[in-house]
Amino acid sequence: MAAQKATMLDANFDVEDVLSKIRLPDKIRMLTGLGWWHTEPVLNVGIPSMRMSDGPNGVRGTRFFNGVPSSCFPSSTGLGSSFDDELAFQVGKALADECRAKGCHILLGPTTNTQRSPLGGRGFESYSEDPHLNGTIAAAYINGLQSEGVAATIKHFVANDQEFERFSVNSVVSERALREIYLKPFQIAIKDANPWALMTAYNRLNGIHCSENVKLLQDILRKEWRYEGLIMSDWTGVYSTAESIKAGLDLEMPGPAYMRGKAVERALVGQKLFPSDIDDRVRKILELLKRAYASGIPFDGPEEGVDTxxxxxxxxxxxxxxxxxxxxxxxxxxxxxxxxxxxxxxxxxxxxxxxxxxxxxxxxxxxxxxxxxxxxxxxxxxxxxxxxxxxxxxLLPLLDGLIKQTNGEHGALIEFWNESPSASFLSTQADLQETLPKCAWSTPTLGSLCFLADGVDDTKVNEVCWIRYSTTFVPDESGDWEFGLNIAGNGNFFFNGKMIVDLSTNPEQGESFFGLGTIDVHATVKGLEAGKTYPLEIRLSNAEFIGRGAPFTCRGGVRAGGIKYVExxxxxxxxxxxxxxxxxxxxxxxxxxxxxxxxxxxxxxxxxxxxxxxxxxxxxxxxxxxxxxxxxxxxxxxxxxxxxxxxxxxxxxxxxxxxxxxxxxxxxxxxxxxxxxxxxxxxxxxxxxxxxxxxxxxxxxxxxxxxxxxxxxxxxKDLKPMFPFGYGLSYTTFDYSDLQVGQPTAGGSFSASCTVKNTGKRSGAEVVQIYISDVVSSLPRPAKELKGYAKVLLTPGESKMVKVDLDRHALSYYDNRQSRWVAEAGEFVVYAAASSDDLRLSTKISLLKTFTWTGL
CATH class of the missing domain: 3.40.50.1700 (Glycoside hydrolase family 3 C-terminal domain)
Known part of the structure; x- marks a missing residue:
């Protein structure tokens, strides 16, 4: 993006004063992002552009192509399986350091959707099937990230649990399940960590898209939970103009506007919207901008990596x-x-x-x-x-690590021309020895996956262009090798001077490159020698691709893979x-x-x-x-x-x-x-x-x-799984004893403690899991539910007392008849467990008087 005006707002600016100075057309612009990763600046008022980046397990930065490499942390299901809040906090802090290095103010994570099915395409992105573990690990991650001044964006709000027809599917969820299972991790994270931003889900919830769902965004999030952060859409996840703005969706992402911009102007003329509605949305953007100033992260800064x-x-x-x-x-x-x-x-x-x-x-x-x-x-x-x-x-594994430029550097060279450099450039009979005219622009790249939606010099390369990807391939094993190619555009794959894949002659469309690319086509090359150098070249053009109605600027894409063939x-x-x-x-x-x-x-x-x-x-x-x-x-x-x-x-x-x-x-x-x-x-x-x-x-x-x-x-259902929730072994053994549970206060607070001893020969850590069972309830309840946990490190023979503090949510259920949380008087069983299926200790407590509430 273009360099921003040097004179910007004072870091302690008054939000209402600045809001009053912004012209209405500029306010409307601010309701949509600037490209994929930025908010719109208003330079005449001194408002800079905030930068975002994809998470949740790393900070990609602003480029798909030739971006600055980043640290990748374990997937969320792995981090969730650590049952370690301190580790999640430290991961959040480390990601904040990466954000700072990349000039990023807003990280698009954590993903906090409840794991509903093993088949969910994004299941690995969320922490757990259990709302308490999910929300608690998310809160620790958010606290770590925001302790360093970077905004967390908790997502996807809510019931975004499958990818099939994700833009349109209607998730039909009972009110009680919505509250206890799907909203609960968001509720925990907002209560314990207050994420500065929230992203709505693509799907409908009970008939209404989440990005325009008044019940979700106004009644529950803003009014009941008192959430004050910015609410943004998922990318291209806005389906209305006035409805989404009225519901409280502050920011449509990405830009340019699809459902806002001129459509907002028309809605104002028709009085479906009023200037006060626009002010309500811009105010939240300015409030987040104030936090960005406080972070000290530069605006429009360079992108760098972190490696210590x-x-x-x-x-x-x-x-x-x-x-x-x-x-x-x-x-x-x-x-x-x-x-x-x-x-x-x-x-x-x-x-x-x-x-x-x-x-x-x-x-x-x-x-x-x-x-x-x-x-x-x-x-x-x-x-x-x-x-x-x-x-x-x-898809065949990428060629990364097995390709070298002719100068000996790892990777490949990509060259761009604004017109076909030769009559036979894309021909299956192309002469690879021909002398091509000087290209308009070139750049090295490390890998064999190049999505050219960004990272190309727009001042030198036209939107319609011709591309050559050239490198040498050095196999690490001798034998026959299978290669595969899919591209966004029309082109061919040449290996050792011969065309092996033809994707220039009516290439069949596939799902690569967000549905813009071809199918993956394979070819086998026999008798390669380990360590020997073989020239590899891919030539393509996006001239026909441009006419396919891509929803964003893209000069095409290349994905080449290969693997030694073994029968x-x-x-x-x-x-x-x-x-x-x-x-x-x-x-x-x-x-x-x-x-x-x-x-x-x-x-x-x-x-x-x-x-x-x-x-x-x-x-x-x-x-x-x-x-x-x-x-x-x-x-x-x-x-x-x-x-x-x-x-x-x-x-x-x-x-x-x-x-x-x-x-x-x-x-x-x-x-x-x-x-x-x-x-x-x-x-x-x-x-x-x-x-x-x-x-x-x-x-x-x-x-x-x-x-x-x-x-x-x-x-x-009394159904035995292969491995139960909360299960995991150690190289040592642990003994549990002396479970003590305090009497709940009138407000439902109490604590549970037990002694854990390492009875083996190695130092190790044990996760003590506290489950609660309601003995008699007015509504059906699970046999037991996780309501707390603690991780303790013990040397051989060492004993420690482990204490877990619990609150009213540990005893409650949601009564949709009253639209309230209920902690019902009666007996509860408290378990100290090594897993959901390994209950080591138990005792009973009594809640003397029923009480109800709404809110966090």
């Missing part, structure tokens, strides 16, 4: 603490003393740092499981051998052989950002490809195989009874490989507890079948399970 030893240590700790030990039957873990370690599986060699969509970013660096294990094994005097076994990708049977044979020959076998399997992403939901809970067969045959060959399952949400595991050792790794961010190795080799004692119930099969999930494409009825999805989401649903 302290940050790397936090990334590594977060990756390790997000891991959950699910099985360790023969005490195979931690690993000690092997001579030869086999590492097998499609999730071992690539670093799957996060799920897909807006949560994904260009990591400043990555450590894959194979790299982390290899480094740790070397220190133990062991050797590592790898084989893939079976593949799991939808399926051969791959499994190699894995079985290696597992038999090795002292220790580690099998790293799961999902990746191809399967879990914004924009679509999973079709089922199955592992992709031949993964289950690979699992079964390797476990038969080596029963002590250590299984590492990486995903953001649950999958079916038909082989689980035969696996003696199992770790759930989630998406671990930059340091996922080192964090995993720390746990495998005992440098870190795992302490994670599942933030999600893992069902044995999809049909057991409480939301089944009312979810996604197959669960919709005439554009609406019925939340038939009501309040019985996650473990609440399993327990009310």
């Amino acid at each position: 030893p302290q940050l790397r240590a936090l990334l590594r700790k977060a990756a390790a603490d997000a891991i959950v030990l699910l099985k360790n039957d023969n005490d195979v873990l931690p690993i000690s003393g092997p001579k030869k370690i086999a590492v097998i599986g499609p999730n071992a060699k690539p670093a799957f740092t996060s799920g897909g969509g807006s949560a994904r970013l260009l990591s400043s660096y990555t450590v894959s499981p194979l790299e982390g294990i290899t480094a740790a094994a070397k220190e133990e005097g062991a050797t590592v051998e790898y084989t893939i076994g079976a593949t799991s990708h939808v 399926e049977e051969e791959g499994i044979r190699n894995a079985v052989k290696l597992a038999k020959e090795s002292d220790v076998a580690i099998l790293v399997i799961g999902l990746n950002h191809d399967w879990e992403s914004e924009g679509f939901d999973r079709k089922d809970m199955k592992l992709p490809g031949l993964m289950n067969r690979l699992m079964s045959e390797v476990l038969e060959a080596n029963p002590d195989t250590i299984v590492v399952h990486q995903s953001g949400t649950p999958t079916e595991m038909p082989w689980v009874d035969n696996a003696k050792t199992l770790l759930q790794a989630f998406y671990g961010g930059n340091e996922l490989g080192n964090g995993l190795a720390d746990v495998l080799f005992g440098r870190v004692n795992p302490s994670g507890k599942l933030s999600l119930t893992f069902p044995k099969r999809l049909q057991d999930s409480p939301s089944y079948p009312s979810f996604g494409e197959k669960g919709e009825e005439y554009g609406q999805v019925l939340y038939n399970e009501g309040i019985f989401v996650g473990y609440r649903g399993f327990e009310i």
Whole structure:
């Protein structure tokens, strides 16, 4: 964006005074963003533009293409599984440091939607199926972020729980379920952390889009909860003009305006809106701007990265603490003393740092499981051998790390022309040796995914252009290689001087590049030699693409991938052989950002490809195989009874490989507890079948399970999951004793405490979970509900008293007949537990008098 006026407002400006000085046309402009990542400035009044960036597990910055690399923290389901508020706080602080380095005032996170189904495409982005854990971890993250002056944007408000038809689907939710399950984490976070911004959801709620829902934004958020922060839309998530403004939606994102701008002027003329309505919305933007001034983060500042030893240590700790030990039957873990370690599986060699969509970013660096294990094994005097076994990708892995420019630098060169540089430029018979005229502009890039919606010099490159992506490919393994290409535009893929993929002749449309790109087309090149250099070139034009009605300026896109080809049977044979020959076998399997992403939901809970067969045959060959399952949400595991050792790794961010190795080799004692119930099969999930494409009825999805989401649903049906909520093992053992619970005050406050002792031989951390059960209630209630937790670190033989403070919400339910929260007189059982299925201690308390309330 253009440089802003040097003279701006005083940092202590008076909001009402500034509001009175802004002309009405400028106020209308301020109601919509400036491009993808900024608010509109009003320079004649001294108002600068605030900058935003996607989160929630990193700070991408303002560019999709050639952006400044960023730290990637573990996915939210992993952070939630740490049950560690202090860790979430420190992650928030670290993200604030990244925001400051990138000149970002507003981070678009955390995602705080309740996990309703294992199939949700963005399930990995939210913390938990349990509203208390979800809201409490979100609050800690927000407090960490905002303690450094960066605005958190809690999202997506509310019931944005599936991706299928996400712009139009009507989430039909009972009032009680809405209050107790879906609004509750937002309520907790607003009460405990006061996020300075909030993002509305795409979907309808009970018939009305969330971005224009008066009940949500005015009655509940503004009036009942007294929320005073800015309310923005999700990107292109505004569907009305007067209605959204009247409902309280302050900012339409992104720009240029679709539902505001001239439409607001027309609504004012027709008196559907009044200047006071516009003032109400602009006032919230100015209030957030005042916080941005206080942060000291420059406006229109440069974008830089952060890389310090302290940050790397936090990334590594977060990756390790997000891991959950699910099985360790023969005490195979931690690993000690092997001579030869086999590492097998499609999730071992690539670093799957996060799920897909807006949560994904260009990591400043990555450590894959194979790299982390290899480094740790070397220190133990062991050797590592790898084989893939079976593949799991939808799109071939990016070529990043295997491509070099002709000058020896990593990456590729992209050149742009404003007219076709030669008659045969896109031809399948193109002469790659021809001398092309000087390009209009060029830039290096590190990777083989280039979404050219930004990052291009607009002063030199026209909107319609011709592009050459050129590099050299250096395979790390000899053999046949499979390559894949999809593009936004028309073009071809040339390898070693020969055209291998034709996407210039009526290319078939696909879902890449937000639906603007082609399908992915594959080709196999035989007999490549490891370490040898092969020229690679992709030529394309967006001339025809521009006419397809893209909703934003885009000069096209390139996504090239490749992987050594291994025939399926051969791959499994190699894995079985290696597992038999090795002292220790580690099998790293799961999902990746191809399967879990914004924009679509999973079709089922199955592992992709031949993964289950690979699992079964390797476990038969080596029963002590250590299984590492990486995903953001649950999958079916038909082989689980035969696996003696199992770790759930989630998406671990930059340091996922080192964090995993720390746990495998005992440098870190795992302490994670599942933030999600893992069902044995999809049909057991409480939301089944009312979810996604197959669960919709005439554009609406019925939340038939009501309040019985996650473990609440399993327990009310007495249905055994594969692994229960809150479950996780350690390399040591813990004993619980002396549960003490105070008598609730008249206002419902009380505390619970117990003594935890480390009865094993290793230091370790235990999460004490406090569940509450209402013995007799006027309305049906879950068997028990998580209402508090605390994490305690203990050395061998050490004992500590753990105390958890609770309030009236621990005893209450929402009575939609009265439209109030009710804490009903009577007996309650308080449990101190190691998981929802492992209740160690219990006692009863009594609430002497019923009381009700509204609000936070």
